[in-house]
Amino acid sequence: MSVLSYLIPISLFLGGIGLAAFFWSLKARQYEDPKGDGERILSDEYDDHPKP
């Protein structure tokens, strides 16, 4: 069972990365317009280069 001693910290760490990413996306206001963001990929504006 010694495998647990590093597997559990690793699983917590990976989960923590997910949580941190979620916090970042929240702070970056990625949930303000979920419907619009979904539609925007269909528009061919800024297909060649990102929006300045």
Add this chain to the structure above:
Amino acid sequence: MSVSPAIGAASGAPESYDEHVSASACPACLAAPSAEQMAKSGDIKGARIMLSLPTAHCAVCITDVERELTRQPGVRSARVNLTLKRVSVDAEPGVEPAPLIAALDRIGYEAHELDAGMLSATETDKRGRDLLMRIGVAGFAMMNIMLLSIAVWSGAEAATRDLFHWISAAIALPTVIFAGQPFFISAWGALRGGRLGMDVPISLAIILASAISVFETIKHGHHAYFDAAVMLTFFLLVGRYLDYRTRAVARSAAEELAALEVPRATVLRDGAEVVVPVGELHPGDLIRVRPGGRIPADGEVTLGTSETDRSLLTGETLPVYVGPGAMLSAGEVNLTGPLTLRVTAAGKDSSLHRMADLVAMAESAKTKYTSLAERAARAYAPIVHLLSFTAFGVWMWLTGGDLRFAINISAAVLIITCPCALGLAVPAVVTAASGKLFRRGLLIKDGTALERLAEVDTVVFDKTGTLTMGTPKPENLGDLNAQDMAVAAALAAGSSHPLARALAEGAAAAGCTPATLDDLREVPGYGVEGRWQGQIVRLGRADWIGATAGNSTATHLKIGTGAPITLRFADSLRPGAEVAVAALIAQGKRVLLVSGDVEGAVAALAQRLGISEWHAGALPQEKAALVTQLTGQGARVLMVGDGLNDTAALAAAHVSVSPASALDAARTASDIVLLGQDLSPVADAVKIAVQARRRIKENFGISILYNAVAVPIALIGLATPLAAALAMSASSITVSLNSLRLK
């Protein structure tokens, strides 16, 4: 609902107007922002304009709107938010929303201005993000603890089980303390107020589950409920977030629709025009109102003649002639000539505010509606506590005082009965339903409005501005010969009066080229006069032309010494009005038409729409009285109206709808706002509301069924953490899926 936003909009001007007020007294400086102002507003990075876009729905709409707006002079960037159906425009200082709205209108998008002063409140949506963050934390903790719990359930023993319990505790306790705060705070508030809300059993279950688990972990026990405590928090937070989101989105959008009342007035001080907020007007001030402007305060005309449109105040469609000595009420629209008014009543004494008082009276008379969720919570909380305490008492007695076992059972009962599914039952359905209605252009301002809408059996419509657009269309243009029409079109082009504009548009649509006139001039309050082939030609009021006035909206044309020709106008029907009325009648609703307009116009419309019950010439009090009387007869009334004269009736009705073009006070008083022009969603809304109520009840049924099975198991002491987790997630997911079935 409160009346104060209406009053606030009328008296207190948004901050963005301050810069105009502080400017010098020279009128030219007011027209264009001075260099000083430009510099001052430089640090706030120009103007932020928000427009509501009720018809936007796809990627093409986004691209079109953004491209068109960025093409406008002074616009730096524009970003559409499709979820909220609005566009945020970052522009140079001094860019006005009106030309942007006109530009969008040209490419076929309806847009309304949103009040910039209210924006800060919703843009930094702190509470929503706060709840989302707690959901994220609870979700992270739930998944990790569940991994450990599954190991325990599948047979981890002794030291390993203890280790897993300790790790679970280390994750769960901080999570519960952080993520459970919304429930603890509201439960504490309920307890201090001497009430037992839904949050009291929730908080008790979360705290008890955590406490008992820590105790069991210390004592090397078999069962720990850390996963249950965190899962409860997670599911309930989701319900809370959905509930919050529905309300916040609707409330902000409804409140932000910019006030139609003029927030500013042009005051004559020592001969110079100064623009001041309406709140700073005093009786005795001289104010100037240009054609097309709304009268900012009650007053007496001292100079100038014109016609005013009172349709929003009284429902009359016929413009009223005004000259020196005439008394005007705030909210009327000046049509043709510039007017100078002496203010007789401003602020609290003005007729706008008397109307607001009427609304306040109607609202206080309205019995507070108890929502299904409140009723459920009221019955639920005592039962849960009673069950849990009974279980504790009985097991203490049965086991001869085994405190640990008895507390374990009572905690299990609390966890099992905890209203996970109940907490989702209403918000999930309301979110699904209001999302559906929002896509059709209806904003639900209040969660219970949907439930109240489902109970409606009588619908009362206002006429002007609600069933009709409040804009006239010429009726008998075909009676004119080509020559007369050319003269009429040329005369009509010389005025911005709504009838003249409608006539010019109608003539243009009929393919008529306006004749060439000399000496074209507008006589404010009377009409337009010109010279055509040496004859005097006139278009205007009956008494000025020498025609006899009828009782329908009309203007008159006279060429030289010929007989006057009467051109009649009818108010154009709002799109979807026929569909909505027909659908409501088909649904078995009793439909009434109540208007302040004259009998002829009301009867004609009622007949056209197939409404058999109608009342004409109704005063605001009479409208409200009719609604109260219907309610007294046991009817559940849906009132649809837009004017100030409807406001009291809107507030008195069981549930009310007003179009986005309605006056601020009317929108404040109503529960649902129609964003687009089309009226047909109203009938759909009633149907969706009935469906939504059925789903809510089904969800309650599912929750009760699940409790009926799980509670006995918990009571006899057979509930394991695994059973609790299974039952809890199963019921929550069933309830959510059931809500999505809403068509």
